[in-house]
Amino acid sequence: MEEKLELMIEDARDKNERALAKLISHVEDRKTGWKDIMKSIYAKTGQTCVIGVTGSPGAGKSSLVGEFAKKLANLGYSIGIIAVDPSSPFSGGAVLGDRIRMRDISTYQNIFIRSMATRGMLGGLCQAARDVVRIMDFAGRDIVIIETVGVGQDEIEVVSAADYVVLVTYPGGGDSVQAIKAGVMEIADLFVVNKCDRDGADVIVSEISAMLDLSGDAGSETPQVIRTSALTKEGIDNLVDILSDFMNRKKKCPHLQMECVRQEVISIVEKEMASLIQERIAGNGNMEKELKLILSGKSDPYSAAEKLMNRFTVTKNLERSTGRRL
Amino acid sequence: MEEKLELMIEDARDKNERALAKLISHVEDRKTGWKDIMKSIYAKTGQTCVIGVTGSPGAGKSSLVGEFAKKLANLGYSIGIIAVDPSSPFSGGAVLGDRIRMRDISTYQNIFIRSMATRGMLGGLCQAARDVVRIMDFAGRDIVIIETVGVGQDEIEVVSAADYVVLVTYPGGGDSVQAIKAGVMEIADLFVVNKCDRDGADVIVSEISAMLDLSGDAGSETPQVIRTSALTKEGIDNLVDILSDFMNRKKKCPHLQMECVRQEVISIVEKEMASLIQERIAGNGNMEKELKLILSGKSDPYSAAEKLMNRFTVTKNLERSTGRRL
Numbered sequence: 001m002e003e004k005l006e007l008m009i010e011d012a013r014d015k016n017e018r019a020l021a022k023l024i025s026h027v028e029d030r031k032t033g034w035k036d037i038m039k040s041i042y043a044k045t046g047q048t049c050v051i052g053v054t055g056s057p058g059a060g061k062s063s064l065v066g067e068f069a070k071k072l073a074n075l076g077y078s079i080g081i082i083a084v085d086p087s088s089p090f091s092g093g094a095v096l097g098d099r100i101r102m103r104d105i106s107t108y109q110n111i112f113i114r115s116m117a118t119r120g121m122l123g124g125l126c127q128a129a130r131d132v133v134r135i136m137d138f139a140g141r142d143i144v145i146i147e148t149v150g151v152g153q154d155e156i157e158v159v160s161a162a163d164y165v166v167l168v169t170y171p172g173g174g175d176s177v178q179a180i181k182a183g184v185m186e187i188a189d190l191f192v193v194n195k196c197d198r199d200g201a202d203v204i205v206s207e208i209s210a211m212l213d214l215s216g217d218a219g220s221e222t223p224q225v226i227r228t229s230a231l232t233k234e235g236i237d238n239l240v241d242i243l244s245d246f247m248n249r250k251k252k253c254p255h256l257q258m259e260c261v262r263q264e265v266i267s268i269v270e271k272e273m274a275s276l277i278q279e280r281i282a283g284n285g286n287m288e289k290e291l292k293l294i295l296s297g298k299s300d301p302y303s304a305a306e307k308l309m310n311r312f313t314v315t316k317n318l319e320r321s322t323g324r325r326l
Numbered sequence: 327m328e329e330k331l332e333l334m335i336e337d338a339r340d341k342n343e344r345a346l347a348k349l350i351s352h353v354e355d356r357k358t359g360w361k362d363i364m365k366s367i368y369a370k371t372g373q374t375c376v377i378g379v380t381g382s383p384g385a386g387k388s389s390l391v392g393e394f395a396k397k398l399a400n401l402g403y404s405i406g407i408i409a410v411d412p413s414s415p416f417s418g419g420a421v422l423g424d425r426i427r428m429r430d431i432s433t434y435q436n437i438f439i440r441s442m443a444t445r446g447m448l449g450g451l452c453q454a455a456r457d458v459v460r461i462m463d464f465a466g467r468d469i470v471i472i473e474t475v476g477v478g479q480d481e482i483e484v485v486s487a488a489d490y491v492v493l494v495t496y497p498g499g500g501d502s503v504q505a506i507k508a509g510v511m512e513i514a515d516l517f518v519v520n521k522c523d524r525d526g527a528d529v530i531v532s533e534i535s536a537m538l539d540l541s542g543d544a545g546s547e548t549p550q551v552i553r554t555s556a557l558t559k560e561g562i563d564n565l566v567d568i569l570s571d572f573m574n575r576k577k578k579c580p581h582l583q584m585e586c587v588r589q590e591v592i593s594i595v596e597k598e599m600a601s602l603i604q605e606r607i608a609g610n611g612n613m614e615k616e617l618k619l620i621l622s623g624k625s626d627p628y629s630a631a632e633k634l635m636n637r638f639t640v641t642k643n644l645e646r647s648t649g650r651r652l
Contacts, residue, residue: 035628042626057382058498154480172384172498261620261627262613266603268631273599277592287588294587300368301587302361305594 001036009037012139013044015078017112020139024114027131038131041138048080048137049247052162054150054184057087059168060194063230064239065090065147066105071240073110077143080136082129083115084148084158091115112141125154127267130161143247150184160187161260164246168192169208171200185211189223190242196227196234327362335363338465339370341404343438346465350440353457364457367464374406374463375573378488380476380510383413385494386520389556390565391416391473392431397566399436403469406462408455409441410474410484417441438467451480453593456487469573476510486513487586490572494518495534497526511537515549516568522553522560 008026011019027034055061062085069079083090089102090113106113114132116125129146136144146162148155159165167188191212193204208225224242228235286308293299334352337345353360381387388409395405409416415428416439432439440458442451455472462470472488474481485491493514517538519530534551550568554561612634619625 035632038628039626042628043623056384258617258621261617264627265613265616265620265630265634268627269603269634270600272631272635273603274596277595277599287591290591291584291587294591295584297369300365301590301594302364302368304591305598306361308591308595309598 001033001040005033005037009041012135015140020112020135021114023139024132024135027135028116028128038134041135045134045137048133048141048144049164050133050162051143051145051243052159052165053145053147053168054155054159054165055168055170055192055194057085057149058172059170060230061085061147061168062088062090062102064168064192064194064228064236065145066102067230067233067236068240068243069111069145070105070108071236072143072243073108075240075244077110078141079111080133080139080141080144081111081113082132082136082144082146083113084125084129084146084155087149088115088147090147091117112136126157126161127264127271129158130264156184156187159184164189164243166190166192168194169204170195171198171204185215189246190239191223191225192235192239193225193227195229195231197229197232201227327359327366331359331363335367338461341466346438346461347440349465350458350461353461354442354454364460367461371460371463374459374467374470375490376459376488377469377471377569378485378491379471379473379494380481380485380491381494381496381518381520383411383475384498385496386556387411387473387494388414388416388428390494390518390520390554390562391471392428393556393559393562394566394569395437395471396431396434397562398469398569399434401566401570403436404467405437406459406465406467406470407437407439408458408462408470408472409439410451410455410472410481413475414441414473416473417443438462452483452487453590453597455484456590482510482513485510490515490569492516492518494520495530496521497524497530511541515572516565517549517551518561518565519551519553521555521557523555523558527553 005026008019008023012023023037027037053061053065062083065081069081073079081090085091102113105111114136116128116132133144133146146159148159150156150159150167165184165188167184167190169191170193191208193201193208195201205225205227212222212225226235226238226242228239230236290299290304290307294301294304331352334345334349338349349363353363379387379391388411391407395407399405407416411417428439431437440462442454442458459470459472472485474485476482476485476493491510491514493510493516495517496519517534519527519534521527531551531553538548538551552561552564552568554565556562616625616630616633620627620630
């Protein structure tokens with residue numbers, strides 16, 4: 001590995017935030033040596049606790065994250081925030097008031113904020129988030145908070161990989177409960193009814209509780225439903241207590257479980273294969289020939305894909321004939 | 327192709343809705359012969375007009391789609407609806423009132439409704455939606471409406487492949503405008519402020535108009551912003567007029583453009599490769615060996631993926647030594 005990268009890694013471990021930011025960018029952009037970085041830090045990770053915060057846009061997730069991150073920072077925890085939510089002020093979709101609130105939190109010494117684009121991520125959103133969590137973990141962050149919108153498949157996958165999942169909803173005309181049914185209900189460890197200073201908060205709390213009673217398994221613990229308001233600060237202390245309690249109970253998080261590792265290896269292979277496809281299948285004359293056949297009505301995308309695929313699968317037959325495993 | 331499948335295809339073309347539903351399931355579940363089905367219908371497609379409807383959960387997309395679909399059906403159009411939105415009553419996330427409304431629309435002879443899961447789609451959401459559109463197209467649907475939530479990356483890709491994109495928002499405490507900034511603003515052809523019987527509709531209309539004025543290119547047409555209410559029926563006729571007008575102006579939709587076809591071929595190849603990876607890389611003893619090395623701290627996911635990948639890339643060197651293209 002280049003000396004420059006080795007220095008960057010060392011500085012990041014020594015709590016240099018600039019180095020940490022550069023390290024993340026290097027890996028995110030898949031610059032030369034990114035894989036060496038990940039390989040060399042891997043053994044020194046697995047200590048952080050990952051909290052996923054999700055909910056529909058407008059639920060006030062960012063303000064809430066800001067509030068409890070500050071309190072956790074005051075308790076002595078070192079915190080990393082990853083904002084995947086495109087409507088989050090942390091990740092850029094901010095109006096003026098949001099930006100002021102954001103400046104407030106980003107001056108905290110123990111809080112490091114990183115936003116992440118959801119479109120066109122090199123290597124896929126899920127793997128990208130996993131990489132950033134790992135780098136923050138290596139850089140000594142006790143807690144990594146991932147904020148995401150609980151609707152898209154990718155976003156749900158990201159948040160469900162967290163150790164603890166907080167689902168944020170709010171009183172918004174009775175549609176909120178409908179909104180949270182979108183596949184995230186099952187993965188939540190805690191339900192937060194935010195903006196509880198508004199009318200209708202009690203209704204939402206009882207609707208969610210009723211839903212949980214109906215769907216709960218006999219064996220498993222029913223998730224709590226709590227009320228918060230980033231405006232009046234109601235319930236924030238309670239939320240912080242619940243999160244601290246979780247972290248105390250769960251000293252070491254199960255990042256190293258077999259199934260997680262398997263999924264990660266497969267996901268890395270898949271992404272590398274995608275580049276290979278671009279290079280070997282999509283990026284040559286055969287592709288153009290096939291496309292012309294389709295446009296002239298002599299072929300179709302399914303047949304074309306099949307023909308292009310044969311360039312890979314033919315190796316199987318060759319294995320047989322040569323008796324050598326490729 | 328099996329005779330059973332051939333019959334199914336014929337029946338679907340003859341407007342048999344049961345056959346159409348079976349055909350879609352066959353392709354969606356990737357049952358034997360699915361690719362033959364798609365190959366054989368491909369040349370007979372490209373006639374339908376695809377309308378994408380998106381917006382956050384709770385914006386009332388489904389009721390709105392129901393209203394304008396009925397009107398379009400009454401004008402003589404044959405309509406297919408694909409519900410990708412997990413909170414849509416069409417796709418299952420319905421409360422009682424929604425289900426009653428849905429029964430109302432599904433009895434229309436000219437309206438065929440199909441819901442689509444967003445998680446674990448075989449072949450990916452985007453390709454799956456493309457396949458279903460194509461089958462509906464083949465079965466003579468003049469218009470295919472895709473309803474999706476405008477937040478996740480997959481969902482945005484699905485809707486941005488439509489010929490005409492309708493973005494639905496509603497007066498909901500001032501958060502709606504923040505919500506629509508999530509990457510969908512740019513792809514919308516029409517902005518609909520739904521539930522305009524509520525307070526605050528005018529504010530949203532002017533906020534969106536202001537945003538469009540700011541972001542508009544000098545050359546391109548600024549999208550319209552209209553008000554609707556599925557409750558009072560205000561604006562529904564206007565919406566139907568705009569959609570009919572679009573369909574008249576655009577007789578043939580550009581399904582067969584080079585770039586679209588290229589993307590589709592690549593996407594099919596990628597999905598097939600993913601299966602191949604499962605079969606040749608993930609599903610054998612090498613994988614387990616690598617996982618054990620990782621868990622014992624002797625390796626990491628990045629190195630393991632690299633080793634497993636070599637089974638594919640080694641073919642490149644073999645090509646060189648044999649002088650034969652694989």
